[in-house]
Each structure stands twice: as C-alpha cells, then as structure tokens.
Amino acid sequence: MSAIAEMPPAIWLLGAAFLLCFTRNRISSALTVLVPLGALALLLQMDQGESLTLSLAGLELQPFQLGPVNRVFGIIFLLISAIGGIYAWHVNDRWQQVMATAYATGALGVTFAGDFFTLLVFWELMAVASAWLVFARRQPDSIRAGFRYLMVHFAGGSILLGGILWHYHETGSLLLTTLSPGDGPAVWLILVGVCVNVALPPLHAWLPDAYPKATVTGAIFMSALTTKSAVYVLLVLFPGWEILVYMGVIMTLYGVVYAVLANDIRQILAYHIISQVGYMVAGVGIGTELSMNGTVAHAYSHILYKALLFMGAGAVIQATGVSRLSDLGGLARKMRPAVWLYMIGAFSISGFPLLNGFISKSIIVSSAGEAHYPVVMLGLLLASIGTFLSTALKIPVFAFWGKDPGLSVRPLPATMYLAMGIVAFLCILYGVAPGLLYGMLPYDRTYHPYTAYHLVESIQILTFTFIGFWVLREKLAGARYIILDTDWFYRRGASLVDAWFVHPVNVLFTVSAFLRGKVVESASRTFRNPYHWFKMNTGPAWAFLPDRERPYLGGIIVWILMAFVLFATAAFLV
C-alpha cells in the first residue's frame, strides 16, 4: 500500500494515458477526471522531502523529489487537469484525451524532476503531446501552426539539451541546483531553452500563434501547463537573476500591447498569458522570499483564472463557431451563464479585490516595491491596467454587450458549465480566503493583501482605467487584421530561405537534369550505329540493323586468331 501511495503523480497520469488508448466514451472521460484527482489526494498525503533516486548507466538521477515549491505546482497542475477533464467530458476523441493526459504527465514530470535528464525527457513529452492538441482541431491553419509550434519547441529543447550536456561536462552532476550568471555559457544556454517555454519575448511567438488554433478543450490544458512548469524551473534554477526582473516587466507590457491589437478572442487571452507570466518571471528575478512566494502564488491563481477565461472563450467559440472579436456581439443575452462566469475570470485577472488575482499579483508588485525597484513596480502596475483593458473591458464590451450580428448560439454541454463553475468558485474562494493559498506557499513570510493602501491603489487604478477606456472605447473595436510578431522571422523567413537556398538548388537540379537528358540523348544518337562514323553503314544511319551491318562470323574469328597469334609470338620473342 505504501509503495502505491508513494508513486510519483506523473506515473499515475502516464498509466491513465496508457489506459485511455483502450477505453471509450464515459469511461475515458471519467479516467481523465478521476485519475488526476486520485493522484492529487495521494500527493497531499506525501511528506515533503520525499525523493526517489536511481542510477542509470553510471548517472545519478533523481526522477522524483517533493519540496515546498513543486508541491504547490503539482497540486494546481493536477487540479486543473481534473477540471479540464470535466470541461472536455463531452469530447469523444480518444487521441485528444490520451495526449492531454500525456501532456499533464509531462508537466508533472518536469515539476517533480530532481535532475536534468528526467526534466528533459518530460519536457519533450510535453512538447509532443501538447502539439497534438493543436493538430486535433484538424483545420489547415491549425496543422500548420501545430508544426510551427513543434519546431520551436524542438529547437528550444535542443538548446536546453546542449546547455545540460555542457553543464554536465563542467560540473559532473545532473542534479538540479541553483545556477548563477557567472557559471559560464552552459547556464545561459539552459536559460534560453527554459525561456522558450516561459514564452519570454522574443522567444514567445509560438504561444499566441498556436493557442488560438488549438481545440476548445485542449487550449485549457495548454494555458495551464507549459508556461507555468517552465516558471517552476526558472524558480529552481535561476532565482535572483536580475536580468529576469527587467525581462519580466518587458513581458508584462509586451503582452498588453499585443492584446490591445489582437482580434481573435483566444489570441487576446494568449497575449495575456505572456503578460501574466511576466509578473512571475519578475518575481523570480527579484529573488526575495516575498517575491518568490508571489511567483508561486501567482502561478497558482493564474492557472485558475486563465483556465476560466479560456473556458469562457472556448464556450463562445463552441456555441457560435466564431472566434474573431470583430464578428462577435450581443452574447450577454444569448449566453448569460457563460458570460458571467467569464467575467469572474476577467475581474480576477484584472486584480479586483475579493478575487484570486488580487491576492497573488499584489504580492509580486509589493515585493518589487520592497526590494527597491520602484520603476519595476510602476511597470507592473501599468501592465495591470492593460490587463483590465483587454480581458475585462475590450472582449466583454464588444463580444458580449456589443451590436449583435445575428449569431445563432448552439447549446453547450452541462459539463462545460460545471467545469467553469468550479473554477469560478475557486477564484472567489481564494480571493475571499487568501489564507488557503498563502498556507501552501514555500517561504514563511506573512503578507496581507487587504490593506487600506492596496485597496486604494487597486480601486483607483481600476476605476480610472475604466474611465479612460470609456472615453476611447471606439478605438478598441476589433478589426479584421492579424498582427505581426516575432514568428514573422520564421514564417516570412521561411519564404526567404526558400528563395535563397531551396529555390537555387531546385533550379540547379532542374537544369542539370535537362542537361543530363540532352547529353544522354546525343550520346545515344551518336553511338547507335558506329558504322555510320566511317560511312561503312549499309543500312540506315539512325539504326543498327544487325542483319544488315553485322560482319561475317568467320571474319571476326580470323581477326581474333590473328591477334592471338601475334600476342603469342610477341610473348615467345620477349
């Protein structure tokens, strides 16, 4: 019994993914919900400090280790996997269920990995399994985006692998430890590899490219797992790296600017993942106990409200078949429950008091102030303005309360509402009772979110952001445009590479094939009747007719005999 209870959560999910290859319908749906819940129950009972060591081909590995930080990440990953399973209860697509579960396996494997080897294996599993959730939409643009997604993640994984090998060569150990900027190029390679999954600009373009093209249910898992497992790895390897403070602030603002421009509702939300992860990255960079607590707490809160937002947007897309903000409108009356559940997520991400975004975002913002980064603090507050602007004002005002273009709304399965209801409840629960979340945090630092100062700060910012929005709201209406991002370099770059490297090679091959044909043709023409060269042909020049041209057999034998006699004589004489 104890051996079973001590099995790492990733093993349970891997088993579930394997079983899902054979089960169907309700049993599959039940497995996707119950196995993560069971693994969560076991995880909650495990003692901190528990670990599993293993020696493989002379390498000391630690495929599982439970600490105060990864425990929180493990809990929320399992929780959201189960809720994602409820949201996707109606989906009758075996491989999507298998891959979503395998994806969660990868995220948990990364979260509990104690060594780089284990980390890398699960890292790649995440990339492959999550790409399937994009492919599974089966639209031409999804398939292309899925391939781009896969390519970027393979490139990131390769950079990570390169860094890990280099690091192993230098230190002789594969165990995860805190790295410092002066440790040489190896650690910087590892940082770049991890930052691909963190979606740190300019390495982020895979995220807003692929997430809007994933399946409605797959996007829930994607919004929760990839970036946050990478944030965990940042916390373990790179705490206190000052560059991350500034990169984090840039991330928060970068996501905000793009979200103002984006038109696809899930792309707007995707850019706000980048923005929100920026807070976490800044928290890692500040590196104080308070800021790192803030990063863990914000990852936890973010997964909940972002899943709720993606569920709401997914509900809109599933019900109307429309994902462009410019084509949506008037849904507040047609999809009332989904709209209000979405609004809870939107108010939460915006940092409204009494919701879970407020209690976690404010830790990071306060920690920046405490650690004497006033400009960083104002940068993070500026980003929170943009968050409110796009997720809680732009999308709702146009899609929910905007002019109705006469959309017909299909009814949604009750399980989708159930999943959204559970997450909305959790967003409110943690907002009202922050102690539930703070009690799990790794460092023992008390923090009070509901101080007069924070309330004044939040309420004034939110109120006047709303007024600013109301004055300029016409400017934010969706329009049928796409926005260029750093994926331009490989999407347009691909055609340039094609023009410069692939096309010339193709031309070379075509020309040489043509020349080869000409040479063969002229050779075959020249050699088809050699008698013609000496005008000895008795038949036509264009063909060798054996019956006409062949000399008498006797003549040839005489020639051969003569040659033989000649050689023999020469041999005798010499």
Next chain:
Amino acid sequence: MRTYHWILLILLTLGTLLLSYFGPGPSHPHPWDRIPLFYAAFGFFGCILTIFVSKGLGKAVLQKKEDYYERHR
C-alpha cells in the same frame, strides 16, 4: 453608462481618497504616495498611453491583412 453609474464611480473614488488620508499608511512608502489620487491619474493616463502606443505600433508596422502570410508564401 447611466448617470447613476458615474455617480457611483465618483463616490468610489471619494471613498478611496478618504481611506488614503485616514486609513493606515503603507508599510513600505513610495515617493509618489504623497500625491493625492496618484493611482487614479496613473490608471487614467496609463490606459490612454496603452491604447495610443498599441494602436500607433499597430498602424505603423504590426497590423496586416489577414491573408498576409498566405500572400507571401
């Protein structure tokens, strides 16, 4: 937006103003804390700045027609 919505927003702002004067101060004060309604101004101008900077960037370089990548394949 009806009139009573605006009145509610004004009351809310007045409430925060009272709270910032008579409530407990911040545990870690910042230079801008002495400016009354600092965060209100920050929110308003931050919002306008965000919209104009984003839209400006969009108009200048970032926004393209939806078939941009198809046309350039």
